[in-house]
Amino acid sequence: GQQLNQSPQSMFIQEGEDVSMNCTSSSIFNTWLWYKQDPGEGPVLLIALYKAGELTSNGRLTAQFGITRKDSFLNISASIPSDVGIYFCAGLNTGTASKLTFGTGTRLQVTL
Amino acid sequence: DGGITQSPKYLFRKEGQNVTLSCEQNLNHDAMYWYRQDPGQGLRLIYYSQIVNDFQKGDIAEGYSVSREKKESFPLTVTSAQKNPTAFYLCASSMGVRLAGAPSSYNEQFFGPGTRLTVL
Numbered sequence: 217g218q219q220l221n222q223s224p225q226s227m228f229i230q231e232g233e234d235v236s237m238n239c240t241s242s243s244i245f246n247t248w249l250w251y252k253q254d255p256g257e258g259p260v261l262l263i264a265l266y267k268a269g270e271l272t273s274n275g276r277l278t279a280q281f282g283i284t285r286k287d288s289f290l291n292i293s294a295s296i297p298s299d300v301g302i303y304f305c306a307g308l309n310t311g312t313a314s315k316l317t318f319g320t321g322t323r324l325q326v327t328l
Numbered sequence: 329d330g331g332i333t334q335s336p337k338y339l340f341r342k343e344g345q346n347v348t349l350s351c352e353q354n355l356n357h358d359a360m361y362w363y364r365q366d367p368g369q370g371l372r373l374i375y376y377s378q379i380v381n382d383f384q385k386g387d388i389a390e391g392y393s394v395s396r397e398k399k400e401s402f403p404l405t406v407t408s409a410q411k412n413p414t415a416f417y418l419c420a421s422s423m424g425v426r427l428a429g430a431p432s433s434y435n436e437q438f439f440g441p442g443t444r445l446t447v448l
Contacts (some may be wrong), residue, residue, distance in 0.1 A: 219370050219372075220370075247432060247435055251435065251439075256416075256442070256444070257441055257442065258332075258334075258418050258420075258438070258439035258440050258441050258442045259371075259418070259439050260439060261436060261437075264432075264433065264436055266432040273423075276342060304370060304371070308435050315373060315376065315386070316371075316373070318370040318371045318372075319370055320369065320370045321368075321369075321370055327347075
């Protein structure tokens with residue numbers, strides 16, 4: 217099965233810095249979801265996007281649904297130590313019986 | 329509290345033995361899913377079920393089996409035919425999209441805490 221390309225694969229940043237990551241696909245999706253996974257735990261849904269061009273915020277997190285419907289972006293502002301984890305994007309087409317296609321993940325580490 | 333539970337958190341089995349992983353949800357969700365996660369990788373879909381007594385193969389169904397006899401339960405059996413069973417297994421659920429005109433949010437999947445299976 218297809219997996220979406222996420223970049224960067226990993227990043228080390230200092231507390232207080234802003235973070236940007238993106239997710240690209242060779243095919244179109246009509247829904248994009250962003251999840252965060254802590255070590256040994258299940259992913260937690262952060263943001264859901266339903267319309268091309270949509271920009272949605274959740275606290276310090278902002279995500280965008282790309283105009284081409286083949287990409288999505290996640291920004292974290294003023295990072296804090298608890299932002300550490302793996303961030304996954306997931307694309308969905310409602311015509312495919314609710315099957316999510318997941319990205320390869322971006323591992324974020326925040327230093328003090 | 330509403331949510332998805334998976335048990336046990338850690339499971340050890342000898343090679344050649346079948347093992348069943350539990351997944352229960354009290355969110356009244358129609359759809360349930362099983363994913364496998366290997367170290368440093370994303371999630372791959374094993375099986376999914378949109379309604380009771382019905383399920384479909386995902387991308388990596390070989391060596392696994394499921395049942396959906398109750399809305400709230402979707403157990404996964406890892407059989408001896410699965411060549412590399414050691415992995416982190418995640419169960420998820422969503423409201424489902426069987427209804428025409430259902431909101432897009434019905435597709436959002438919510439995950440359980442996972443079961444780490446180690447085959448010795």
